[in-house]
Amino acid sequence: MRSDIRAHYDKHKHLLYSQIEDGLARFPMEHRNNIISARNVDKFYGAFQALYDVSLNVAKGERVVICGPSGSGKSTLIRCMNGLEFHNSGIITINGVEVNERSKQLPALRQDIGMVFQQFNLFPHLTILENLTIGPIRVRGVSKVEAEERARNYLERVHIPEQADKYPNQLSGGQQQRVAIARSLCMETQIMLFDEPTSALDPEMINEVLDVMIELADSGMTMVCVTHEMGFARKVADTMIFMEAGRIVETAPPNKFFTAPDSERCRLFLSQILAH
């Protein structure tokens, strides 16, 4: 090799390396089969760091339950997964497509990811049926007839077919949350994200929502749930994740997680929420 080329190559070697690292080394082959993959994700709100070096993989059909004290970054993490918030460093991919602020594919990506919010966030000016059909009609381009048929089908699945023509504020919290689940399902999503879906509900309504979520899990949906419902977690989770102060502290299958977690903090947290 000519000496000047050699010198040039040596001078810029680190650049090449970092590009390779960004593209491949930090995102190795085995993670690409995962439907969701996060690698070394950091997230800041101003000076406050909400996520520290979080890495996590979710395979197709896997059910992941994330728990942890409030302010530990659970919600932030799943909100980064469908681009409602953007991480500052690291890589998050959904089906191999990167999620970031500049991505033009973000709306397309979100069509495959359903999200259920703590506060339901139904559209108050639309009837239940319209809430369910607006996504398929406006985003997926499904015909109105087909969208309505699909909507009624999913309302059946969440056990409230008779509420189709009411408005959201005429329904109870539990019913609203089930509509919100059906709204996401109507988009025929591959992944469902749940951000504390039962936290805003009255106690007597929690089970009706959890039952729907269990049925959904049984149908083979890929799910990531942030929740404190440990009974539900034990029933459906393939993987339990415990987060604290922006870090993933413990990742374990539920058997091990509930009986013999590795970290002391996790044990303490579980004893606090399972005590009574």
Added chain:
Amino acid sequence: MPKFLKRLHWLDILILVILAVFVAVIWVRIDGTLNYKWRWDRIPNYILRYSTKYETWVPNVLLQGFIATIRISIFASILALILGVILGIARCSTNLTVRMLARTYLEFLRNIPPIVVIFIFYFFLSEQLITALNIESWARGIARQENNAVWEFLFGDMRRFPSLVSGIIVLALFESAFVGEIVRAGIQSIPKGQHEAAKSIGMGRIDTLRYIVLPQALKKVTPPLANQFITLVKDSAIISLISVQELTFKTVELVASTRLIFEAWLTTAALYFVLCFSLSMLFRRLERKSDQR
């Protein structure tokens, strides 16, 4: 004794008596000092007159002006609503240039007296616009046609069309600034969760605005928008300064030719009051009805 009289305190009665005395004093001053000769009997003729040519009752100056004011208000409101919604959306845009342009427009119109805005617009822009679009000869063409009933119904005398258009546009521009602020407030009052829910089902920004945010925002701001509409009706008096033939302009003309100063202006005031007050009652009723749902 009627029930409402029993609810009056002696202080209320005192205040009413003072007011009555005040009104009486003014009345006496007008009647005596000015030596004004009331000729109320002449007013009805300036509202409706009997045309011997067509052998029917036709509107005279005051009613003509009143109808023109209603026309101008309706067209200017529609235009102001369209411009205002665009302005409100622009104010919430993520694009800095768009936001700054909207802000500039708004601040100009808000911080210059309406009369000045109207003169500037009339002498600089409207002349250019009307000449460029050749509106004048087009309108004359229609005025000469035989069956121009629809045009006459919509815009009145087509020979006056150019000045009517200037009036409508300038009024709409002026009011759109306020409509824009109302719409912006409405858009910003929609909770973040609604945007997030729309995003999470894959809706883009435009769809979110069109199907989720705007319908809710506009419903929320209907009461202040209705108020702004009433303000617009009152503001329409200003465009009499650029010779638009509406109620105030017609009254000025009438007073100049007949010297019925008090009668004409009081009648005009009553007409404006009836129009605006019934509008405000109507909106209040509509609002109550929509709350019930």
